[in-house]
C-alpha cells in the first residue's frame with residue numbers, strides 16, 4: 001500500500017514553501033549567509049519541533065525563515081520541495097508563500113518571487129510538474145499591510161494565481177480582510193483562506209460569504225455545523241486538509257480522531273496535503289500513509305482523495321483533464 005500511495009498521481013494544494021525548509025537546509029543557508037542559529041545542531045532543532053498549538057509552531061517557523069535571504073536561497077528552498085514532488089509522483093502543485101515574513105526583514109518582494117518562480121518554471125520544464133503560486137497574507141498583521149503587499153505584487157500577476165490567508169487564526173477572523181480580498185478578486189486573482197483550523201466553523205462560513213474564497217484551507221471544524229457541511233458538499237467548496245499538521249498541532253488528539261474520511265463520506269470535496277512537512281513529520285505520501293494506518297483509509301478512498309486534488313485544483317481545464325487521465329490510467333494498471 002505504501003508504494004501504491006507514493007506512486008498514486010496526485011496534486012498538492014496546501015503547502016507552505018517556508019514550511020518545507022528542512023533543518024539541514026536551514027543550517028546550510030545559515031552558514032552561507034553568516035547567520036547564527038540558536039540551535040547547535042540539526043538534531044537539537046528537530047527536537048524543538050514539539051508543539052502544543054498553532055502559535056508555538058508559528059514562532060519557530062518565522063524564526064527559521066530568517067535564513068532565507070537571497071534569490072538563490074528561495075530557489076533552493078523551492079527546488080528541494082520539487083524534488084520531493086518528483087519522488088512522490090505529485091504532478092501539480094499550488095504552493096503558498098508568505099511575502100510579509102521576508103519583506104518585514106528587509107528582503108525585497110521581487111527577490112522572494114523571482115527565486116520561487118524560477119524554480120517553478122524549471123519544475124515544469126524538467127519534470128512536467130505544473131503549478132500555480134499562491135501569495136498569503138499574514139492575518140496577525142494589519143489590513144493596511146496586506147494592501148501594501150497586494151500593491152507590491154501588482155506588477156507580477158502573471159506569476160501569481162491567487163491569494164491566501166494564514167498565520168494565527170484566533171483573534172483574526174476573515175472579516176478583517178474583506179476589502180483586500182475584494183480588491184484582489186477584482187484584479188483577477190483566485191482566493192483561498194485558512195479557516196476552521198483552530199478557529200470555529202463560523203470562520204469557514206465567513207471565509208466563504210465574506211472573503212468569497214474558491215477553496216478553504218483546513219476547514220476541519222466545519223464538522224461542528226451540520227448545515228455548513230451540507231453546504232460545502234452541495235456547493236463543491238473544497239477543503240485542503242492536512243492530517244499530520246492537525247495531529248502535530250493538537251487540532252485532533254490522535255489520527256484515529258481525524259474527521260477527513262467522515263467528511264469525504266458526507267460528500268465534502270476534501271483533499272490531502274502536508275502543510276509544513278519539514279515541521280510536521282512528513283510530505284504528502286506520509287500524510288496518505290498516516291490516514292491508512294490511523295483511520296483505515298482504503299485504496300478507493302485514496303483514489304477519490306487524489307481525484308479531488310486534481311478536480312478542485314486551479315489547473316487550466318486542458319491540464320486538469322490530462323491529470324485526471326494520468327490517475328485513471330494508474331488505477332487501470
Ligand code: HPA
Pocket residue numbers: 016019054061166167168169194197245275276
Ligand atoms: O497550518 C497553518 N496555519 C496557519 N498558518 C500557517 N502558516 C504555515 N502553516 C500554517
Ligand SMILES: [Zn+2]
Pocket residue numbers: 014016166194217275
Ligand atoms: Zn497551512
